[in-house]
Amino acid sequence: MTMKFYFGRGTVALASLIALEETGITYEPVRLDMAAGQQRSPDYLAINPKGRVPALVTDQGILTETPALLVYIAQLAPEKKLAPLDDAFAFARLQSFNSYLCSTVHVAHAHKLRGSRWADQESSFEDMRNRVAGNVTECFSLIESEMFIGPWVLGDQYSVADAYLFTVAGWLAGDGVDVNQFPAIADFVARMRARPAVAKAVALENA
Ligand SMILES: N[C@@H](CCC(=O)N[C@@H](CS)C(=O)NCC(=O)O)C(=O)O
Incomplete structure (x- = not known):
């Protein structure tokens, strides 16, 4: 099938x-x-x-x-x-990175348009929207300085975590965050765009 x-x-x-x-x-x-x-x-x-x-x-x-x-x-x-399948520690690092994007960065971004998941009042939505740029900036500062090894997320080996980071980084501009304040991520995004699979x-x- x-x-x-x-x-x-x-x-x-x-x-x-x-x-x-x-x-x-x-x-x-x-x-x-x-x-x-x-x-x-x-x-x-x-x-x-x-x-x-x-x-x-x-x-x-x-x-x-x-x-x-x-x-x-x-x-x-x-x-x-696309994943370090035969190295338990490296595989756990991949999972750790992807989990952070899923449970923290994506959720921080979702507070911009999906406030109705967490509250009912328009004033609450506005409050949540106002926190998005700051929260997302904090997440990407951590990714840039602590989590991203380079040239790819896990170092020399390209992996599915790169596809995930590229996707979430694509939301930065809409969240009011300039990717250029994160030089390693900005360079990474440009290199990702050059990959035929990404295009x-x-x-x-x-x-
Ligand atoms: N934890 C899920 C989140 C999936 C998710 O929130 N997808 C959004 C798009 S980015 C969606 O389908 N939203 C539709 C809606 O809320 O109506 C995952 O990582 O796959």
Whole structure:
């Protein structure tokens, strides 16, 4: 069975889309119209009851959550070395990095447009929006100074964590944060754009 990958424009699903393109595996990309709320349609909720992207439909079942998808995709093509599969410590570092993006950086960013997840009053949304640039800056300062080894996230070996960092870094401008205050990340983003798999994934997002 050909895997189906559900994604939306401008979402975290770009990370898994890049990873899929890096593997060269055959899959069917399905783009949802997020602005029209297609992620909450009954048809899609039957695939992912969370009403979010990404979702990957495999012959064993459906996978959601970016950190899980990324290591799964890496393991589908071990010869591409998209994760340090035979080094327990390095693999844990990959998971640590991806978990930080998922549970802290993405959540900090989501306070800009998705305040209704946490509060009801318009004044609360404004309060949350006002914290986004500062919180995201704090996260990226830590990534730049402590977590990112270079030239890639884990050092010399390119991995799925790079696809994830590239995706989340793509939200900086919209969050009111200038990527150029993080020189290593700005250089990383430019090098990522030059990768054919990244260009293909970005084109699929915008097609
Ligand atoms: N923890 C999930 C988060 C997925 C998520 O929040 N996706 C957003 C797009 S970036 C979404 O589908 N939002 C749709 C909505 O909230 O209606 C992951 O990392 O995959």
